[in-house]
Amino acid sequence: DTIPLKHGAHRIDKRTDSVMAKWRGYGLGQFIHWGLYAIPGGEWNGKTYNGAAEWIRSWNGIPKSTYDSLIYKFNPTKFNPESWAKTAKQMGAKYVTITTKHHDGFCLWPSKYTKYTVANSPYKKDIIGPLVNAYNKEGIDVILYFSIMDWNQPGWRYEIKTKEDSIAFEGFKKFTRNQLLELLNKYPTAKGLWFDGTWDKSWVKQAAFADELEKEMRALRPGLIIGSRFRPDDFGKRHNDSNGRLMGDYEQGWERKIPNKIEDVHGNDWDCVMTVPENQWGYNKAWNGHIKTVNELIEMTAKCVSLGGNFVLNFGPKGDGSIRKEEIDLAAGIGNWMRVNNEAIYNCQYAGLEKQDWGYFTGKTGSNKVYMIIFNVPVSGAFRVKLPAKTSITTASLLEQPNTTLKVEEISENQYFIHTSARADNKPFVIVLDLNKKAGNASGTY
Numbered sequence: 001d002t003i004p005l006k007h008g009a010h011r012i013d014k015r016t017d018s019v020m021a022k023w024r025g026y027g028l029g030q031f032i033h034w035g036l037y038a039i040p041g042g043e044w045n046g047k048t049y050n051g052a053a054e055w056i057r058s059w060n061g062i063p064k065s066t067y068d069s070l071i072y073k074f075n076p077t078k079f080n081p082e083s084w085a086k087t088a089k090q091m092g093a094k095y096v097t098i099t100t101k102h103h104d105g106f107c108l109w110p111s112k113y114t115k116y117t118v119a120n121s122p123y124k125k126d127i128i129g130p131l132v133n134a135y136n137k138e139g140i141d142v143i144l145y146f147s148i149m150d151w152n153q154p155g156w157r158y159e160i161k162t163k164e165d166s167i168a169f170e171g172f173k174k175f176t177r178n179q180l181l182e183l184l185n186k187y188p189t190a191k192g193l194w195f196d197g198t199w200d201k202s203w204v205k206q207a208a209f210a211d212e213l214e215k216e217m218r219a220l221r222p223g224l225i226i227g228s229r230f231r232p233d234d235f236g237k238r239h240n241d242s243n244g245r246l247m248g249d250y251e252q253g254w255e256r257k258i259p260n261k262i263e264d265v266h267g268n269d270w271d272c273v274m275t276v277p278e279n280q281w282g283y284n285k286a287w288n289g290h291i292k293t294v295n296e297l298i299e300m301t302a303k304c305v306s307l308g309g310n311f312v313l314n315f316g317p318k319g320d321g322s323i324r325k326e327e328i329d330l331a332a333g334i335g336n337w338m339r340v341n342n343e344a345i346y347n348c349q350y351a352g353l354e355k356q357d358w359g360y361f362t363g364k365t366g367s368n369k370v371y372m373i374i375f376n377v378p379v380s381g382a383f384r385v386k387l388p389a390k391t392s393i394t395t396a397s398l399l400e401q402p403n404t405t406l407k408v409e410e411i412s413e414n415q416y417f418i419h420t421s422a423r424a425d426n427k428p429f430v431i432v433l434d435l436n437k438k439a440g441n442a443s444g445t446y
């Protein structure tokens, strides 16, 4: 039996409207982390900060006031929103999530509710507006990242302990509401909000306020997509309420990690947001440790889509507004593969088939088509496929050469080997299966 909640989940199961269906089909997205932290780029006075570059303000190696005065150095002469949008387009991203305000409180739009914005920097101009327009012109939808935690706001509190705290935090809540409504009014084509900085004790006590604000934002912008990291329930639970139901339209918990099996996603929509290095979102001069390759990132994209989610790859532009060569090259490499194989990614979901070692199945929403995205070629050269009862393979072909049919060998009841000839390169490729009926999935629908 469920716990009675005033501010728990307001919907069970996935959204069924067309705006969310489009989001569900994006497959691949781009994250942009850009702000004052890109100016030091993880380094200060020749010393390197060993955390994530966008958290450098929290480092005791740099006085807070010194960090805050970076606003007077913000003048990205190389900022070119059209070229950022073209890079994303060429990569094959269908949506972009852009930091409007990260934890440091610096606003990339000329907010009326604080002085700590681009308007008071040497750059002076709005960044978010031109970005939204440039991405929309490329046919890419925009989601606005917003950090509730705001280190620049005097009213922010990690915890509310005194009367003074609570008075200050009430002012902070008003400020937060004003900024969110301001963003929705200034950028009406934004499809959704990606919240961050909502884990502290002060915020998890704001169930009623956050619930009312979410309702107000949805009323202002029908169809708005809001992730599960925005609000706490009556008992301070986040993402899933005290009855285990997702609060928000999709699960936001997959930050720098990917679910392993379908049971891990609990029937939710979800996105995975991923850094190229181990843990750097804002620009960091020193990219240490393992830097993910094109093939790794294609595999992460395929794995996310095979489990019904979207993969969102992070870019951290430099303080001057240019995008580093490593990221441009990754976008180009992923794009080369997506140009040929995006049919196996866009508008695809969990195919409901038993995972095999060669790679990932994706199912085309509402069709009998299933894609096999191959990363590991078996030494036998034969690719195993297990189908549910009464489901059979009508044809099999290579996505890159649609008119080549591949040999299908039935090896037992509902079990097949697909045979292909050896391939010259060691790049991922896609086999398309036309089935005699929809394979269905764990929840029986696409």
Ligand SMILES: C[C@@H]1N[C@@H](c2cn(-c3ccccc3)nn2)[C@H](O)[C@@H]1O
Residues within 6 Å of the ligand: 033, 052, 054, 055, 196, 199, 255, 273, 281
């Ligand atoms: C999407 C990513 N989320 C931010 C983040 C949050 N955290 C964090 C770190 C410790 C406790 C709770 C949250 N680490 N990184 C990163 O700065 C980036 O914006």
